Amino acid sequence: MQHTAPANRLPLKPIQHYENFPVASFLCPAPLRAPISALYHFARTADDLADEGEATATQRLQDLQAYRQQLIQACHPAGGGANTDSNARWACVFGPLQHAVQTHQLPAPLLHDLLDAFAQDIEKTGDGKGYASQAELLDYCRRSANPIGRLLLHLYGVSSPQALALSDDICTALQLINFWQDPSRDLPHGRNYFATDDCARLGVAPADLQVCQATPSTTNLIAEYAAAARARMLKGAELVHLIPGRAGWELRLVVQGGLRILDKIEALHFATLSHRPVLKWWDAPILLWRTLWM
Numbered sequence: 001m002q003h004t005a006p007a008n009r010l011p012l013k014p015i016q017h018y019e020n021f022p023v024a025s026f027l028c029p030a031p032l033r034a035p036i037s038a039l040y041h042f043a044r045t046a047d048d049l050a051d052e053g054e055a056t057a058t059q060r061l062q063d064l065q066a067y068r069q070q071l072i073q074a075c076h077p078a079g080g081g082a083n084t085d086s087n088a089r090w091a092c093v094f095g096p097l098q099h100a101v102q103t104h105q106l107p108a109p110l111l112h113d114l115l116d117a118f119a120q121d122i123e124k125t126g127d128g129k130g131y132a133s134q135a136e137l138l139d140y141c142r143r144s145a146n147p148i149g150r151l152l153l154h155l156y157g158v159s160s161p162q163a164l165a166l167s168d169d170i171c172t173a174l175q176l177i178n179f180w181q182d183p184s185r186d187l188p189h190g191r192n193y194f195a196t197d198d199c200a201r202l203g204v205a206p207a208d209l210q211v212c213q214a215t216p217s218t219t220n221l222i223a224e225y226a227a228a229a230r231a232r233m234l235k236g237a238e239l240v241h242l243i244p245g246r247a248g249w250e251l252r253l254v255v256q257g258g259l260r261i262l263d264k265i266e267a268l269h270f271a272t273l274s275h276r277p278v279l280k281w282w283d284a285p286i287l288l289w290r291t292l293w294m
Contacts, residue, residue: 028250032155035100039151042071042097043114045090050118051189057126061119068115074098075108104155110147117144121191130192137195138172145175156247163243169236170255176229177258180222180265184276187212194221212273222270230262240294252291260287 028036049063067090074094088094100106117140124130131137149167153159179186179193186193187209194209202224203217233255240252257279264277279287 038096038100113143113147125190141172141175145171166236166239173233214273256287256290
């Protein structure tokens with residue numbers, strides 16, 4: 001659905017996105033493809049508002065606040081019925097999302113957590129300070145990544161504390177893998193996910209990160225982070241045995257996709273300050289083979 005860009009915004013070209021994992025693939029149970037797609041487009045659009053295009057930090061925060069207001073209306077429609085204006089700026093996002101929320105009773109606080117994380121990312125990018133510690137970064141992942149897994153478990157009807165904890169491990173690992181895959185793209189835009197205390201401990205100079213200059217210290221830091229992400233992913237991988245049917249097989253591909261990116265980071269000798277590893281079509285047979293042995 002087309003919408004008219006506000007007067008203070010230039011119309012943007014459609015943004016093409018690369019993903020390390022399948023989104024509502026044929027392995028996903030057919031009745032859940034629509035709500036999963038609605039969740040994906042909600043999160044992806046919010047992420048784009050936070051870090052794509054040429055808007056200022058103030059404009060981004062204003063857009064996210066307007067986006068949040070539409071989320072509130074979608075989760076609490078007047079009179080309990082449809083409350084999404086077809087001419088609203090993000091009607092194509094909130095129409096399907098409202099239907100998913102009402103049909104599946106999705107927990108609204110998890111959706112708000114995602115917006116809180118995107119707003120925090122804008123503020124961190126704006127002040128250029130980044131994250132002081134791993135604990136602070138993991139708290140960001142708790143709101144930027146973990147809600148997606150918990151929402152999916154809600155759709156699958158899985159709610160045990162064990163499953164939720166394992167899902168959090170997988171989602172946090174995926175977020176961290178994305179960070180260590182993408183510093184060559186993130187750092188030039190002011191998005192620094194290397195914890196300040198870890199940089200100081202390993203002797204990583206802020207100036208090297210600013211210019212994406214690989215050094216023995218940055219290599220050691222990324223290697224350490226990649227190993228921690230792998231350990232977290234392997235810990236969470238037990239979840240695939242708790243998810244029934246085709247959804248469990250899709251989750252296997254998600255886990256293996258993340259692990260495969262870590263393989264590629266290692267093959268680059270952790271030089272992701274200058275190179276960005278991605279999955280290619282020829283990785284598919286490897287992923288499929290590995291899923292069979294999980």
